[in-house]
Amino acid sequence: xxxxxxxxxxxxxxxxxVTGPHLATLDQSExxxxxxxxxxxxxxxxxxxxxxxxxxxAFAKRFGDMEFDIAALSNVRADGSLRPDDGSDDMIKILKGxxxxxxxxxxMPVQAKGAVFTAHVVxxxxxxxxxxxxxxxxxxxxxxxxxxxxxLSAYHSLYHSEAKAGHVYKQESEYxxxxxxxxDPPLRPLVKTHPETGRKSLLVGRHAYGIPGLxxxxxxxxxxxxIDFACRPPRxxxxxxxxxxxxxxxxxxxxHQACPWDMTQPRVMYHSRIAGDPVSEFAAHAP
Numbered sequence: 001x002x003x004x005x006x007x008x009x010x011x012x013x014x015x016x017x018v019t020g021p022h023l024a025t026l027d028q029s030e031x032x033x034x035x036x037x038x039x040x041x042x043x044x045x046x047x048x049x050x051x052x053x054x055x056x057x058a059f060a061k062r063f064g065d066m067e068f069d070i071a072a073l074s075n076v077r078a079d080g081s082l083r084p085d086d087g088s089d090d091m092i093k094i095l096k097g098x099x100x101x102x103x104x105x106x107x108m109p110v111q112a113k114g115a116v117f118t119a120h121v122v123x124x125x126x127x128x129x130x131x132x133x134x135x136x137x138x139x140x141x142x143x144x145x146x147x148x149x150x151x152l153s154a155y156h157s158l159y160h161s162e163a164k165a166g167h168v169y170k171q172e173s174e175y176x177x178x179x180x181x182x183x184d185p186p187l188r189p190l191v192k193t194h195p196e197t198g199r200k201s202l203l204v205g206r207h208a209y210g211i212p213g214l215x216x217x218x219x220x221x222x223x224x225x226x227i228d229f230a231c232r233p234p235r236x237x238x239x240x241x242x243x244x245x246x247x248x249x250x251x252x253x254x255x256h257q258a259c260p261w262d263m264t265q266p267r268v269m270y271h272s273r274i275a276g277d278p279v280s281e282f283a284a285h286a287p
Contacts, residue, residue: 002069009244012117012235012245013135015237018034018044018045023055023246043247047114047244051118056116057069060229061247069272074269076268082263092263097136097161105251106205109283110275110283111252112274112275113251113276117249119241122242123266125261127241128258129257129258131237132231132236133235134254140229140235154223155187155209155210156185156207164251183188188203192253195277195279204227230255251274
C-alpha cells in the first residue's frame with residue numbers, strides 16, 4: 001500500500017515539507033497532487049529520498065520539459081579531488097556567484113519554470129540553500145512602490161552578475177559556459193504574473209540591471225532596495241541539507257541563493273532544470 005502523503009507547511013509565507021511516497025515510484029495521481037501542492041507552496045522539500053541521477057531526471061520531468069536534465073553543482077571534481085578555492089577555478093566562481101539571490105535562467109531567452117535539487121554529500125556546517133517568496137514580497141509593497149515599478153523592466157545577464165562579483169573566466173574553462181551567450185540580454189518586467197496561478201511577484205535578483213529610463217545609479221539603488229525588502233522574514237527560508245534530501249521549487253515566483261561553507265569540505269549537489277513555457281517565460285529585447 002502506498003504510504004499517505006503528509007504536508008507540513010514551513011514557518012514562512014511559502015514552502016512545505018512533504019513525506020510519504022517515494023519520488024522514484026510515484027503514480028499518476030500522486031504526481032498530479034504534488035503538482036497542485038507545488039503551485040500552492042512554490043517550494044516542496046522531500047527528506048530521505050536518495051534519488052539516483054536517472055530517478056531525479058524522471059521526477060523533474062513530471063513537472064514539464066527539461067531545460068537541461070542534470071548538472072553537478074559541486075566543489076569536487078569527477079576524479080574525487082577538491083577544486084581549489086584560490087580564485088583559479090571557474091566552477092568555484094559559479095558556486096560563489098550563486099550565493100547572491102537570483103532566479104534561474106532569467107538571463108536566457110526563456111526563463112526556467114522550476115528545478116529539482118538533491119543533496120549527495122554535504123559539509124558539516126554551512127552550505128544551506130535559501131529561498132525567498134517574491135509573491136509575498138510583492139503583496140507587502142506599499143501602493144506607491146507598486147505604482148512606481150509597474151511599468152519598469154530590467155535587463156538580465158550572467159555576464160553582468162559575474163563581472164559585478166569580480167569573476168573573470170578563463171578562455172578555456174572546465175565550466176560549460178551555460179548562460180554566457182552572444183544574444184542580446186533579455187528585458188524582463190519587474191512585476192511578473194504567474195502563468196498558472198495568476199499571482200503577481202517581483203522579478204529581481206543578481207542578474208538584473210539597467211532599468212531603461214533610470215540612470216545606472218538609480219537602477220542599482222532600486223533593484224537593491226527591492227531585494228533587501230523582499231528577502232526578509234517571514235518571506236525567506238534557508239534549508240539545512242541532509243544527504244538524500246530533494247527539493248522542488250517554482251522558479252517563476254521564488255529567488256534562491258547558496259550559502260557559504262568551508263570549501264576544504266566537499267559538497268556534492270545535483271540540479272535538474274525544468275524549462276519555462278516559451279509563451280509565458282519569453283523575454284522582450286531592446287529595439
